[in-house]
Amino acid sequence: MIPDNPLALYVHWPFCVSKCPYCDFNSHVRANVDQEVWRDSLLADLAQEASVLKGHRLTSIFFGGGTPSLMPPETVAAVLQAAERHWGFAPGIEITLEANPSSVEAACFADLAAAGVNRVSLGLQAMDDQALRFLGRAHDVSEGLGALAVAQKAFARVSFDLIYARPNQSLEAWEAELRRALAYGTEHLSLYQLTIEPGTRFATEAAAGRLTIPDGDAAADLFEATRAITAAAGLPAYEISNHARPGAESRHNLAYWRYQTYAGVGPGAHGRRGGLATVRRKKPENWLSAVARNGHGIESEEPLAPATQASEALLMGLRLREGVDLSRIASLAGLEVDALVDERAIARLPDLICREGTRLRVTEAGMLLLDAILPEVVKVSVPA
Numbered sequence: 001m002i003p004d005n006p007l008a009l010y011v012h013w014p015f016c017v018s019k020c021p022y023c024d025f026n027s028h029v030r031a032n033v034d035q036e037v038w039r040d041s042l043l044a045d046l047a048q049e050a051s052v053l054k055g056h057r058l059t060s061i062f063f064g065g066g067t068p069s070l071m072p073p074e075t076v077a078a079v080l081q082a083a084e085r086h087w088g089f090a091p092g093i094e095i096t097l098e099a100n101p102s103s104v105e106a107a108c109f110a111d112l113a114a115a116g117v118n119r120v121s122l123g124l125q126a127m128d129d130q131a132l133r134f135l136g137r138a139h140d141v142s143e144g145l146g147a148l149a150v151a152q153k154a155f156a157r158v159s160f161d162l163i164y165a166r167p168n169q170s171l172e173a174w175e176a177e178l179r180r181a182l183a184y185g186t187e188h189l190s191l192y193q194l195t196i197e198p199g200t201r202f203a204t205e206a207a208a209g210r211l212t213i214p215d216g217d218a219a220a221d222l223f224e225a226t227r228a229i230t231a232a233a234g235l236p237a238y239e240i241s242n243h244a245r246p247g248a249e250s251r252h253n254l255a256y257w258r259y260q261t262y263a264g265v266g267p268g269a270h271g272r273r274g275g276l277a278t279v280r281r282k283k284p285e286n287w288l289s290a291v292a293r294n295g296h297g298i299e300s301e302e303p304l305a306p307a308t309q310a311s312e313a314l315l316m317g318l319r320l321r322e323g324v325d326l327s328r329i330a331s332l333a334g335l336e337v338d339a340l341v342d343e344r345a346i347a348r349l350p351d352l353i354c355r356e357g358t359r360l361r362v363t364e365a366g367m368l369l370l371d372a373i374l375p376e377v378v379k380v381s382v383p384a
Contacts, residue, residue, distance in 0.1 A: 006090065007056035008255035009049075009083055011042065012266030013068040014284050039075045041291040043082050045265040045280070048296035050086035053263055053273055058087045060094040060252035063117070065266065069099035069108055077115035094119055094157070094251040101147035101160070102139050109154040119157035121190070121250075122148060127177050131166055136201075148184060157248065159188035165214045165222050166194050175225055182233045187248035191226055192241050193219060223368055240319045240367055257320050259313035259332070267297065275309065277302045306333040310340055310380045318374060323354075323361025335380065345376045353377055 015033060061083060063071065080095065096119040097112060099105050109120070124144045126132050132140060139147070151158050162181060164174050181189060194213055196202050205211035214222060227237050235243040239257060242250065255262055264271035264280060267287040271278040280297040281287040287297040304312075310333035317324035330337045337358065346355050352366030352373055366373055 005056045006059045006255065006260055007053065007087060008252050008260065008262040009046075009058055009061045010252075010262060010264040010266075010269055010271070011046075011061065011063045011068075011079055012264065012269040012280070013063060013065040013071050014267045015066045015070075035072050035075060037288070039072075039078055041288055041297075042075070042079055042266060044291050044295055045297050046079065046082055046086065048298070049263040049265060049271070049273075053087075053261070056087050056261065057090045058083060058093055059090045060096070060255060062096045062098070062252045064098040065268075067100060067105070068097055069105040069112065069120075071112075073108070073111040073115040076112060076117065080116040096121055096250070096252055099123070099147070099151070100139065101144035103143055103146060106147040106150040109150050113154045118155060119159070120151045120155045122151060122158070122160040124148065124160040124181075125163050126166070127162070127180055131163075131169075134166065135163065145184075148186075152184075152186070157188070158186045159190060159244075159250065160186060161190035161192065163192050163194050164226065165219055167211055167213050169214065169222075171218070171221050171225060174222055175229060178226060178229050182230070182235070187235075188242070188244040188250060189230065189235060190242050191230070193223065220368055227364070227367075236321075237367070238321050240370060254320075257316045259309075259316055259329070265297070272304075275304050277304055306335055307380045309333045310335055311378060314340060314378045314380070315374060318360070318362050318377075319370070321361070323359055325359055327358040333380075340380050341377050342379045349373065349376070 061080065063076065063079075076097075083089075095117050097117045098121050099109075101122045101124050122144075123137075125135055125137055127141055127144075129140050132144075148158070148160060160181075162177070164177075178191070194202075196206050196211075196213070202211060206213075213219075230236060230243040235245055237243050238249050239253070242253065244250070259272075261273050262271055263273060264278065267280055267284045268282040269280045277300075278298060279300045279302075281290050281299045290297045290299070310329055313329045313332065314324060317329070326337045326340055330340060341360060343355075346353055346360070349366070351363060352369060353360065353362050360377075362370060362373060
């Protein structure tokens, strides 16, 4: 049960132990970090959010960023104690920590669990050593599965992610890999199709003709097989890329997708509160300086236009199997329901999107075509 005025908290720990293959955070690699300064700064940033976000109850906390599993457990415990003091914890609060599946990080799991973390999200990404090398991961399959075993002993709830539709990956190979993943018995899996982002190493390789990933019918076959196999195993998709046993869905991510209030603290963290989009300073040193100077690391607090709020809520919520309540979004944004969606487009696509009273949801068949459906159906647009 969701309490009145639920709140999700995101805590960003920006430091990586090595160059991340997915980002440009070279400057975030640190050999030494002044832990006392960082702990005090996080607590100050947190206190600022609490001063303007009153009357809420925390339903989830997520520690993410560079390598948050190498945060000192004392820092994690201090943040959790302060968060509970400021807002109070809802019954059964979910406290997640994002971790790389390395033996170094796994060695910290028991202490992090003792500090209060009750859920871990592991970035396994593949169960094939060659694929892991292609993805730029430092761990191999053996080390990753070792970390998974440690996590399952330390934490009440465990999730891990895999990337599929990799170069030269056949449908049969992915089905075998997915069934192997399901055999480890976690309650939640995040399964993402590989996408080529502009400006990345993958984009350079693809442009040179050295990288070809499945697309068209092949990608559709992989997507449909993923949903069928996970559903048969008791972990149906509750979001386009996320699968869980009933009741084990990520409460924190659901707060984003359901467009609930969330606070973000730490370098680069984003938040949504009271019709404002908050952004913290991204570079660690700039964030620290801002906290020392102002008592918080906020770079901007931008009012969100009604159309922006409605569009964000629709684009996030229609990723969910449950869909969205149009009357709630209309009330949130101060708009009429008729202004949100194109009823004629919905009528043209009865097999892909379903309107039941004020609830709108994408069908199972429609999820495969979600990126094409959303521009057709979402009437309200974000101002340029």
